[in-house]
């Protein structure tokens with residue numbers, strides 16, 4: 475078991491380079507199943523969810539080679555359309571292989587995916603979408619068998635909610651399906667555009683990504699782009715480093731990010747009194763004084779405030795002057811970090827969708843368990859600004875989405891150690 479031991483109260487000075495986006499690399503890795511030849515990817519984050527995707531690809535018969543942030547995938551000899559339940563349970567994104575495998579083989583067998591416990595995370599929209607495209611799907615004791623003996627056929631999907639994963643699964647199923655697929659009320663997240671860019675670079679015909687109405691004309695085959703395809707920067711990791719500086723104080727330059735992807739997040743930091751400057755692909759943050767509570771934060775789909783940044787931005791607001799209000803509209807159970815924050819002295823009341831944070835003058839160190847990936851990252855942020863020592867367990871959650879957490883923070887002056895027990 476590992477823990478992060480954090481000595482709080484040390485301001486951050488320096489710079490942190492943003493990793494590639496977790497939620498972009500995972501669907502792109504699944505998309506490799508549809509490509510003939512070797513796909514080369516650059517700027518892939520070194521995180522455990524990426525390794526879980528690589529294990530799934532290897533189990534399917536693919537050859538995966540990695541060198542730091544570069545990954546090559548060749549699925550030419552892959553012949554299995556099935557993913558066993560242990561691999562499916564290793565992360566939520568395993569479900570994205572459904573569309574890719576159906577697109578390649580016209581069949582697959584898998585089970586319900588794992589992932590962080592953020593409340594019920596059903597896959598009904600994924601299943602309904604594959605059925606609309608001609609797949610017969612049965613669920614026997616948790617084994618989900620999908621069959622489209624005549625292949626998938628393009629159709630119109632009008633999503634009841636702009637689900638990120640469902641949009642990605644439909645895109646993967648549709649790129650090599652017969653005819654045209656239209657997704658109305660599609661997710662507009664930057665990670666959707668990254669997947670569309672990758673598929674287009676492989677020869678797919680896709681338009682409208684980023685707009686809420688995506689149109690895909692099926693093609694026969696996909697071939698890897700000549701140059702390595704670069705994964706976009708991780709907007710939530712960038713927001714996390716900003717929040718670390720907002721908690722600990724100091725001056726930090728978050729480099730190699732895309733500030734346009736953080737348009738709903740940057741103004742919140744500004745409202746709290748942090749000085750923010752954007753230079754090209756860099757964001758500078760300076761926190762000198764006690765922060766002030768911002769306007770109500772309502773999580774919603776992109777381009778609104780991301781649910782993945784909710785816990786992270788709550789950390790600095792625990793010690794802000796005034797009362798901050800959060801409304802979580804995407805997941806039912808995304809306030810599990812508040813208990814650990816309370817053990818640090820925070821005054822937080824959370825009920826249903828709403829959390830009310832009344833700023834206290836200071837937090838103190840604690841021993842706590844990361845409840846999930848972003849909740850764990852939020853505890854790290856809070857511990858950096860707290861007085862005394864914190865021990866954060868459940869590091870495996872944090873490692874799902876963050877590369878080199880302690881090294882990056884220490885390079886900016888934090889005192890964070892990883893200890894194996």
Ligand code: EPU
Pocket residue numbers: 496497500566567590594595596597598599600601635636637638639640781782804805806847848875
């Ligand atoms: N939903 C359904 N049925 C479905 C699919 C989704 O009811 O078949 C519901 C979910 O239960 C949830 C809402 O729709 O309440 C949003 O789910 P969505 O499908 O958009 O999310 P996801 O694809 O499961 C991705 C990210 C999450 C991020 C959400 C929302 C990946 C691998 N995960 O999840 O990222 O929070 O979109 O933006 O892309 C994280 O990085 O920590 C993380 C949880």
